[in-house]
Structures are given as structure tokens and as C-alpha cells.
Amino acid sequence: MNLYPISTGNFKLDGGAMFGVVPKSIWNRTNPADANNMCSWSMRCLLIEDGDRLMLVDTGIGDKQSEKFFSYYDMFGDDTLEKSINAAGFKLDDITDVILTHLHFDHCGGAIARQGEKGFRPVFKNATYWSNERHWKWATEPNKREKASFLSENILPIQESGQLKFIDRIDDFTANVFPNIDFQFVDGHTDSQMLPIINYKDQKLVFMADLLPSVGHIPLPYVMGYDTRPLLTLSEKESFLDKAERENYTLFLEHDYNNECCTLIRTDRGIRLGETFDLKEIL
Ligand SMILES: [Zn+2]
Secondary structure (H helix, E strand, C coil), X not given: CEEEEEEEEEEEEEHHHHHCCCCHHHHHHHCCCCCCCEEEEEEEEEEEEECCEEEEECCCCCCCCCHHHHHCCCCECCCCHHHHHHHCCCCHHHCCEEECCCCXXXXXXXXXXXXXXXXXXXXXXXXXXXXXHHHHHHHHCCCCCCHHHCCHHHHHHHHHCCCEEECCCCCCEEEEEECCEEEEEECCCCCCEXXXXXXXXXXXXXXXXXXXXXXXXXXXXXXXXXXXXXXXXXXXXXHHHXXXXXXXXXXXXXXXXXXXXXXXXXXXXXXXXXXXXXXXXHC
């Protein structure tokens, strides 16, 4: 198995929204905000080459929204999904599977491109796109609070392409969909977000998506204001981090601007950040 981090560029989000009830005087030390109170975040996807499969986890924000839409997110950096896949030695058509942790626009926007004036097409024409039934229903019949994050042009064309499949959710942990990837399901950020747990060499590497956007979110009360069920996120994070520390998981961080991966340590104040490093250091 080979793993490649896939940078799709960076964006900015309001620091207060990213840290929920934590005051700016605290989070601003580690995540300095600009004059508009915006902090920098990455959209870092993961490419997994395993046997004859080439699996992409999440796709970034894509390029099909309006200039006005993108202007809200101060996007920066030269990396794109396609450039980074090419730099890893692959083409878009080589991708066999696209695993979408959830359908918020910064995770699935790159899965679908514009075609002509009004049409859309899947970016990965040879791939199966994976979601799960419960999240799909949640995203396509959105509540008013999350509606602005579930853009129909990111979602419906996946189904229309005939390339969509659902991973069966069995309790909160599903195995055996792919030979070396299991899934942890969590419901605090959005309903039925799925986190790939990759069995790599003799260790587990977990794609943290929005259960843990950055190392700054490790202490339990640091829960994003965006989360639909913050107390549930807190307890999901508590049990996940406890297990991850005990079993020495490597955490792969989708949104951390400065750190690709981290480990955890146990302290008398709770679980805290261990080491940070780039994915290539464990390859
Ligand atoms: Zn999200």
C-alpha cells in the first residue's frame, strides 16, 4: 500500500466559528486570526494505492462555484486536486474509488465539475463514489442550519452519474468494505460522517475529517461552532482520542494548515498532542 497526501489548496474560516465556545484570547495564540477574524485551513485529501485500487478520500472544494462564493473563503495556494494527483504520479481517470467522509462543500466539491452552461459531470469517470444511505438522506433533505453547506450541484450529479454506492453502516464501525480500510461513523458534526481507518503496515492511520479538524481541536471543549450536535462531538472525540492514544494511531489531519499528521499522549489533564510530522516520514 502507498499513501499520498493530496493538497487541494487552502481557505479561511472565521476563527470563532472554528473553535465554538473557546475564547479568541486562547485560540488566537495557536491559530492567529487576520484582520477579518479569519484563520487559515487546508483542504488536504488522501490518496491510497492498494493493489489495483486507487482510492481518494475527499476531494476539496472544487472549482465550479461562483467568484462571490469563493470570495467568502479567501482561498489561497497553488495546489489543486488534479495537480496534486498528477504530482503523485496518477491521472484523474486512474481513480477507482472516491470515499466522501461527508457532503459538506469543502469535502465533496471537487468530485463534480461543470459541463457546458448548465450541466455537471463526475470528475472521476472510472470511480465508484462512496457515501452512506443515512448521510445521503441527511444531505439531500437538509436542515436549515446545514443547508448552505450541502450544495445540490455537488451532490445530485453523483447519483445521476450512476457511480454512487453506499457503505452499509453497521453500528458505528464498519469493516470489510475494502480489504485494508475500516470506517468509524460519528454523528456530532453532521449525521453519519464516516472516517476511514487505514491499516497501513503495522499501524492504523485515521483520516480525521471534521471530527478533529486540526491539532488545536484536541482538548475536549474545542468543538467547532458548525457542529450540529456539539455535546455528541465532545463524547465521540473523548472515546475516539482515548482509543487512538491507547492503540498509538496516527491521525491524518484534513484541515490543519501546519500539520499533516499527529500522534497523541496521555497527560493528567487528558489526551494531548504528541508529535506532529508529515505523512512521508512514516512511509
Ligand atoms: Zn464538515
